[in-house]
Amino acid sequence: MTRLHRYGRRAIVIGYARTALGLSCTLLPLGVMQPALWVGVALTVGATLFLIDGARCAGRHAMKLVVDDAGIRVLGLFGVTIGWDRLRAVELAYYSTRRDRGAGWMQLVIRGPGKAIRVDSDIDGFDRIVATASRRALQLGRPFHERTRINLASLSIDVGGAAGYAPGTVVRGADGA
Amino acid sequence: MLNYTIRRILIMIPTLLVISLLTFTIIKLPPGDFLSNQIAELQSQGDRSALERAAFLRKQYGLDRPFIEQYATWVGIWPGERGFSGLLQGDWGWSFEYNLPVGEVVGDRLILTFILNFSAILFTWLVAFPIGVYSATRQYSWGDYGLTLLGYVGLATPSFLLALVLMYFANVHFGMSIGGIMDPQYLGQQWSWDKVASVLKHLWIPVIVIGTASTAGMIRRLRANLLDELQKQYVVTARAKGVPRLRLLIKYPLRMALNPFIADIGNLLPSIVSGSAIVAVVLSLQTAGPMLLSALRSQDQYLAGSFLMFMSLLTVFGMFISDLLLAALDPRIRLSGGSVK
Numbered sequence: 191m192t193r194l195h196r197y198g199r200r201a202i203v204i205g206y207a208r209t210a211l212g213l214s215c216t217l218l219p220l221g222v223m224q225p226a227l228w229v230g231v232a233l234t235v236g237a238t239l240f241l242i243d244g245a246r247c248a249g250r251h252a253m254k255l256v257v258d259d260a261g262i263r264v265l266g267l268f269g270v271t272i273g274w275d276r277l278r279a280v281e282l283a284y285y286s287t288r289r290d291r292g293a294g295w296m297q298l299v300i301r302g303p304g305k306a307i308r309v310d311s312d313i314d315g316f317d318r319i320v321a322t323a324s325r326r327a328l329q330l331g332r333p334f335h336e337r338t339r340i341n342l343a344s345l346s347i348d349v350g351g352a353a354g355y356a357p358g359t360v361v362r363g364a365d366g367a
Numbered sequence: 368m369l370n371y372t373i374r375r376i377l378i379m380i381p382t383l384l385v386i387s388l389l390t391f392t393i394i395k396l397p398p399g400d401f402l403s404n405q406i407a408e409l410q411s412q413g414d415r416s417a418l419e420r421a422a423f424l425r426k427q428y429g430l431d432r433p434f435i436e437q438y439a440t441w442v443g444i445w446p447g448e449r450g451f452s453g454l455l456q457g458d459w460g461w462s463f464e465y466n467l468p469v470g471e472v473v474g475d476r477l478i479l480t481f482i483l484n485f486s487a488i489l490f491t492w493l494v495a496f497p498i499g500v501y502s503a504t505r506q507y508s509w510g511d512y513g514l515t516l517l518g519y520v521g522l523a524t525p526s527f528l529l530a531l532v533l534m535y536f537a538n539v540h541f542g543m544s545i546g547g548i549m550d551p552q553y554l555g556q557q558w559s560w561d562k563v564a565s566v567l568k569h570l571w572i573p574v575i576v577i578g579t580a581s582t583a584g585m586i587r588r589l590r591a592n593l594l595d596e597l598q599k600q601y602v603v604t605a606r607a608k609g610v611p612r613l614r615l616l617i618k619y620p621l622r623m624a625l626n627p628f629i630a631d632i633g634n635l636l637p638s639i640v641s642g643s644a645i646v647a648v649v650l651s652l653q654t655a656g657p658m659l660l661s662a663l664r665s666q667d668q669y670l671a672g673s674f675l676m677f678m679s680l681l682t683v684f685g686m687f688i689s690d691l692l693l694a695a696l697d698p699r700i701r702l703s704g705g706s707v708k
Contacts, residue, residue, distance in 0.1 A: 223455055225456060285694055295370075
């Protein structure tokens with residue numbers, strides 16, 4: 191079975207808006223307000239980061255992620271393919287810019303030999319991608335880092351040994367069904 | 368991580384703007400300003416040249432302009448009498464009390480404050496770290512009880528009292544001049560090796576005074592965090608599998624126990640330049656704390672405001688660094704937390 195995933199329109203619009211806001215907050219003072227040297231350096235670093243983010247956002251806009259029985263692949267200019275049989279590790283991280291760690295986002299990293307695919311939780315069907323990748327990693331006996339186990343447990347995916355969490359978490363079937 | 372960094376930077380920009388507005392509002396809250404008070408005083412004395420100078424400064428720093436324009440000029444996002452000339456352009460303003468640019472007033476004091484508080488933080492970590500680890504790994508031993516007692520004594524002793532006691536002993540037993548961070552003859556002099564030696568000779572008293580309370584606090588926190596980690600299942604499993612105790616301790620539980628300290632970097636940075644104001648007053652240290660107090664009392668608005676803004680900048684930057692480190696070391700969700708997407 192083949193599934194196609196793309197980043198949603200809302201995520202892309204927010205991404206572009208973030209880039210525009212960041213660039214206006216850094217390039218405008220740089221161009222108009224004759225900042226001191228150290229402020230100028232900080233603003234230039236910021237502007238560079240926002241430019242990279244904008245390029246990344248454009249990449250996401252064009253990105254198509256295909257998951258099938260053979261593996262996972264990113265279609266496009268910098269396409270990557272990782273076959274399930276060559277899967278090295280699955281990592282799931284959670285980030286939040288709030289101190290209470292509420293309202294954050296997840297990032298899935300699927301590692302193959304010498305390459306990796308990174309997917310944020312803004313993508314359509316993120317849960318299903320995570321479920322499929324973790325199930326494949328479990329089948330191959332790949333070890334999971336403790337934080338990945340805990341983050342998987344929050345999506346009701348138990349890969350065993352999520353210390354400190356209640357037993358009986360649901361193990362999802364194939365494709366997260 | 369790039370996504371995280373970008374979002375964090377985007378939060379920093381409005382945060383700093385709001386902080387700068389609050390800082391400026393607070394320092395402008397008392398009625399009048401330094402120059403108004405000075406003008407009133409000079410008018411009563413009939414001093415015309417000083418009156419003209421005060422009027423010149425009032426115009427130059429836009430003190431006769433609307434509040435929001437004064438704020439925008441101070442930050443450097445709106446041109447004043449001298450074009451764009453504010454914090455963004457590295458112009459901290461003019462200290463009316465010292466009659467000097469703020470940068471010159473703060474300069475030497477900032478270096479001394481940095482040396483003092485950085486030494487105190489180093490002292491805290493060097494002392495607290497091994498004691499905290501010892502206490503946790505030998506829980507309920509005589510050593511643990513003894514060090515815990517010492518920790519409580521350190522927490523309970525007011526810093527100013529410890530400062531007075533140490534000053535007395537340093538004078539009676541070591542013949543050191545009381546107070547100050549260097550011998551009086553080096554005050555206001557250029558930096559030389561003799562001056563550095565004098566600072567180092569005087570440094571140990573304030574370092575011990577400032578470091579004691581935070582050392583005690585850190586020992587308690589490190590002990591508690593490490594005990595929590597040592598009782599977790601993965602530690603028991605690793606021990607059962609024969610992982611050497613020291614290696615296991617350093618590789619996993621100690622790292623996890625350090626998370627709260629990494630989260631604390633945000634508070635650590637501003638305390639390097641502003642901490643220990645009360646101790647500095649008691650010990651007559653020529654650091655930035657007493658200067659800030661004096662600036663706030665005399666409504667020296669640019670000195671107080673720029674210094675407060677500098678500390679806020681360090682806090683925000685420190686929080687940014689600690690958040691990045693925490694995100695890199697421990698990107699974990701709290702199951703009781705909010706939504707994921």
